[in-house]
Amino acid sequence: MAEPVRVRRLTDSEGQRLQRIVRRGSTSTVHYRRALMLLASAGGNTVPVIARLVQADEDTVRDLIRRFNEIGLACLDPRWAGGRPRLLNADDEDFVIATATTRPTKLGRPFTHWSIRKLADHLRHIPGRPIRIGREALRCLLSRHGVTFQHTKAWKESTDPDRDAKLDRIEYALENRPDRTFAFDEFGPLGIRPTGGACWAEQGRADRLPATYHRTHGVTYFHGCYSVGDDTLWGVNRRRKGAGSLAALKSIRAARPDGAPIYVILDNLSAHKGAKIRSWARKNKVELCFTPTNASWANPIEAHFGPLRQFTLANSDHPNHPVQTRQLHAYLRWRNANARHPDVLAAQRRERARIRSEKGIRWGGRPLATAA
Numbered sequence: 001m002a003e004p005v006r007v008r009r010l011t012d013s014e015g016q017r018l019q020r021i022v023r024r025g026s027t028s029t030v031h032y033r034r035a036l037m038l039l040a041s042a043g044g045n046t047v048p049v050i051a052r053l054v055q056a057d058e059d060t061v062r063d064l065i066r067r068f069n070e071i072g073l074a075c076l077d078p079r080w081a082g083g084r085p086r087l088l089n090a091d092d093e094d095f096v097i098a099t100a101t102t103r104p105t106k107l108g109r110p111f112t113h114w115s116i117r118k119l120a121d122h123l124r125h126i127p128g129r130p131i132r133i134g135r136e137a138l139r140c141l142l143s144r145h146g147v148t149f150q151h152t153k154a155w156k157e158s159t160d161p162d163r164d165a166k167l168d169r170i171e172y173a174l175e176n177r178p179d180r181t182f183a184f185d186e187f188g189p190l191g192i193r194p195t196g197g198a199c200w201a202e203q204g205r206a207d208r209l210p211a212t213y214h215r216t217h218g219v220t221y222f223h224g225c226y227s228v229g230d231d232t233l234w235g236v237n238r239r240r241k242g243a244g245s246l247a248a249l250k251s252i253r254a255a256r257p258d259g260a261p262i263y264v265i266l267d268n269l270s271a272h273k274g275a276k277i278r279s280w281a282r283k284n285k286v287e288l289c290f291t292p293t294n295a296s297w298a299n300p301i302e303a304h305f306g307p308l309r310q311f312t313l314a315n316s317d318h319p320n321h322p323v324q325t326r327q328l329h330a331y332l333r334w335r336n337a338n339a340r341h342p343d344v345l346a347a348q349r350r351e352r353a354r355i356r357s358e359k360g361i362r363w364g365g366r367p368l369a370t371a372a
Contacts (some may be wrong), residue, residue, distance in 0.1 A: 004046055005041075005061075005066065006041055007065050007068055012036075014073055017035075018035045018038055018039050018042075018073075021076075022036055022039055024086075030076075033054050034064055034076050035046065037064055038064070038065070040054075041065055047061050087133075088133065092131055096123060096131060096138070097145050098139060098141070099123065100114060100119055104118070104122075111123075116135045120138050148326070149270055151160055158294045161341060163293070166289070166291060166292045166298075167292065167295075170289050173263040174300065175227060178229045179229035179230075180256060180262045180263060181228040182226060182227055182263065183228065183265045183299050184226070184249065184264055184265070184266050184301065185224055185296070185299055185302065186241050187222040188220060188221035188222055189220070190219055190222065190237075190313070190324060191217070191218075192215060192217035193212050195313050195315065196314070196315065197310075197314030197315025198315060199313070199315050209315075209317050210317070217321060220237050220238065220321050221238055221241045221244065222236075222245070222303065222308075223235050223236050223238060223244040223248040224308075225235070225251060225252050226301040227252075227255060228300060231339045232336045232339070233304050234251065234332055235248055235332070236248050236251065240268065241269075241271065245269075246276065246280065249264065249277065249280070249286065252286075253284050253286060259285065260285070261286075262286055262287055263289055264281075264286055264289065265299050265300065266288060266289070267296040268290055268293055272288070280357060306347050307343075311331055311335075311347070312327055312328050
């Protein structure tokens with residue numbers, strides 16, 4: 001008569017580990033059941049008794065005991081089968097990725113972007129190379145290759161032939177003359193209308209702002225001035241976009257009344273390049289540092305317009321322009337007194353992230369030097 005199948009004598013470490021798995025449980029049901037079988041066998045239980053204990057087939061128990069006697073506790077780990085053979089080879093996967101990242105209109109489809117369902121249907125009906133793949137498998141395939149559904153972004157590349165020279169000039173002023181460097185730009189148009197935003201309110205009872213369809217107040221523009229060295233922001237409001245440029249520049253010159261040269265960073269608006277402003281700048285030792293064409297993000301003041309929008313326009317309902325202007329300048333006074341306030345810094349970081357969204361470039365938009 002053949003001897004009954006039974007585990008060999010356990011070592012102390014093996015017995016302690018099996019006992020720990022059975023007593024404390026395990027995140028793996030397979031580990032728990034197999035440890036229970038081995039401990040039961042080590043306790044003198046026969047194979048039929050163990051099979052009834054764990055509700056398993058007797059052959060399964062015998063196979064586990066034999067494997068434990070051969071390889072030890074490594075038998076706790078299941079030997080998963082490889083699953084169904086892969087239906088797509090590497091070339092097929094590359095073809096799927098190339099199709100997913102190609103605009104449907106280029107492939108003769110009458111829509112501007114793929115959905116998972118449309119892409120799977122298109123792959124299934126490609127003449128000469130049909131690829132049958134389910135929607136979930138297709139989603140997993142795209143994810144493995146780093147292809148995700150993203151929002152399209154629009155931008156303009158600077159075509160200015162003096163782009164690098166202008167950026168170098170701005171960098172020189174910011175890094176070597178920060179106490180005499182200022183930034184100037186217009187913010188607006190500022191209309192009189194209820195503007196949605198966010199605020200604290202009782203759940204389900206958000207603040208309501210009235211809708212308006214008759215906007216008879218016109219618009220104004222805020223001509224902002226920013227002192228890089230002092231981290232202060234001020235400006236003037238005017239009805240026309242270029243009308244307050246000279247007045248704002250004069251206020252910048254007045255901020256440094258010692259007559260020493262100052263640098264003003266501004267964009268390429270035609271009103272900034274008029275003969276009147278250029279003549280005034282020469283007489284008052286003001287060096288105008290223009291940003292490159294289509295690169296107004298190089299102006300340091302841009303990051304400070306985000307908090308201005310968030311804290312004065314969002315969630316507002318001003319009755320007229322004088323009230324709006326007073327609120328705006330009241331915020332500027334608070335902001336200058338609390339320039340390092342966490343809310344102001346967080347809003348500035350969000351705005352910088354928005355205007356410098358392209359990766360792999362320096363602050364002014366110049367591509368990083370590639371390694372040789």
